[in-house]
Amino acid sequence: MPTEFISVTFPNASTELKPVPNASIDPDYLARYAKALDDYEFNYTLVPYDSSSYDPFTIGATIAAATKKLKIIIALRPNTLYPTVAAKALATLDQLSRGRAVVHLIAGGSDAEQAREGDFLDKEQRYGRLEEYIQILRRAWASSEPFDFDGKYFQFKQFSNKVRPVNGSTIPVSVGGSSDEAYRIGGSLADIFGLWGEPLKETKQQIDRIYAEAEKAGRSDRPRIWVTFRPIGAESEELAWDKAHRTLDALKTHRANGVGKVPASAPPPQNVGSQRLLDIAAKGEVQDRGLWYPTVTATNARGASTALVGSWQTISDSILDYVELGCELISIRGYDNFNDAVDYGRYVVPSVHEEIKKRAESAPAA
Numbered sequence: 001m002p003t004e005f006i007s008v009t010f011p012n013a014s015t016e017l018k019p020v021p022n023a024s025i026d027p028d029y030l031a032r033y034a035k036a037l038d039d040y041e042f043n044y045t046l047v048p049y050d051s052s053s054y055d056p057f058t059i060g061a062t063i064a065a066a067t068k069k070l071k072i073i074i075a076l077r078p079n080t081l082y083p084t085v086a087a088k089a090l091a092t093l094d095q096l097s098r099g100r101a102v103v104h105l106i107a108g109g110s111d112a113e114q115a116r117e118g119d120f121l122d123k124e125q126r127y128g129r130l131e132e133y134i135q136i137l138r139r140a141w142a143s144s145e146p147f148d149f150d151g152k153y154f155q156f157k158q159f160s161n162k163v164r165p166v167n168g169s170t171i172p173v174s175v176g177g178s179s180d181e182a183y184r185i186g187g188s189l190a191d192i193f194g195l196w197g198e199p200l201k202e203t204k205q206q207i208d209r210i211y212a213e214a215e216k217a218g219r220s221d222r223p224r225i226w227v228t229f230r231p232i233g234a235e236s237e238e239l240a241w242d243k244a245h246r247t248l249d250a251l252k253t254h255r256a257n258g259v260g261k262v263p264a265s266a267p268p269p270q271n272v273g274s275q276r277l278l279d280i281a282a283k284g285e286v287q288d289r290g291l292w293y294p295t296v297t298a299t300n301a302r303g304a305s306t307a308l309v310g311s312w313q314t315i316s317d318s319i320l321d322y323v324e325l326g327c328e329l330i331s332i333r334g335y336d337n338f339n340d341a342v343d344y345g346r347y348v349v350p351s352v353h354e355e356i357k358k359r360a361e362s363a364p365a366a
Contacts, residue, residue: 004043006331031066038067040345049075051116064097079119087140091163099166104174109271127181129153142169178273187213193223197306199287226329228304274301312347
């Protein structure tokens with residue numbers, strides 16, 4: 001499979017560098033941002049989920065209407081939508097977008113966040129529910145006959161789905177995480193497995209775990225690996241590092257003033273992925289070529305927070321290191337959302353594709 005690039009959708013011009021309090025959806029900005037991703041050859045955009053934020057399906061349909069090629073990854077928590085309803089909603093979006101729907105399922109990494117929408121299962125139970133959810137989605141998309149389901153978390157009789165995916169009998173399913181249960185369920189059931197930006201050694205260890213679970217489950221294929229970075233780039237190393245330190249200062253200032261994504265008094269993160277990032281950050285600010293961890297500690301490792309700093313060439317070379325490991329899906333989003341996406345589209349995406357093509361052409365001779 002080819003190397004593909006992912007961005008994240010933003011509904012307005014508010015950024016982590018210049019947050020706009022209580023900003024609402026700006027339809028013109030959303031369409032402009034999505035069209036830019038299409039124009040600059042991004043392959044996917046992730047529509048994130050938060051208990052206090054916008055409905056991803058409505059945002060996703062808006063993106064589909066504004067673009068021609070961009071695939072839309074809907075982030076979905078199983079506690080928020082019954083799986084039979086989700087199967088129809090995703091297949092509906094798939095038809096509206098002519099086969100461009102993907103779903104990223106989130107088991108839930110924070111008890112407090114889950115409780116805000118009435119979910120009081122513990123972590124082990126949430127992953128058990130996620131496993132059933134994937135099974136139901138797959139069967140709902142593939143089955144031409146009504147079927148029953150009698151699981152621990154979901155039960156129904158004679159569900160019949162007439163809303164079919166465009167490309168065959170399924171829609172790509174993505175899972176992420178760094179816990180044993182995440183590896184097991186993602187490795188055995190997911191089409192895509194999402195990782196946050198860790199050093200090459202640790203990333204390779206996680207990929208091996210995922211592949212081992214796929215083999216244990218008897219799969220003939222393996223999940224495609226998705227890895228996420230927050231690149232901070234410029235024309236030269238010096239300019240890039242100056243920009244990185246300005247970015248870090250802004251993140252710290254906003255958090256101290258209560259306008260950042262994470263309150264200054266936020267407790268340590270509960271999910272294993274964030275804990276891993278903080279542990280790596282404690283070992284040193286810079287890992288490998290330019291993997292930079294002060295942005296992790298400045299945001300309490302909330303979500304994808306590992307920066308990748310350097311010239312555009314350094315960033316491209318660093319991404320290629322992960323491609324060599326087997327990461328086929330590269331998620332890159334910055335701190336100045338629209339402008340960073342344009343810069344990546346100009347200087348990173350084509351550079352990585354060009355180098356991959358050169359290596360492929362020279363491989364037989366070598």
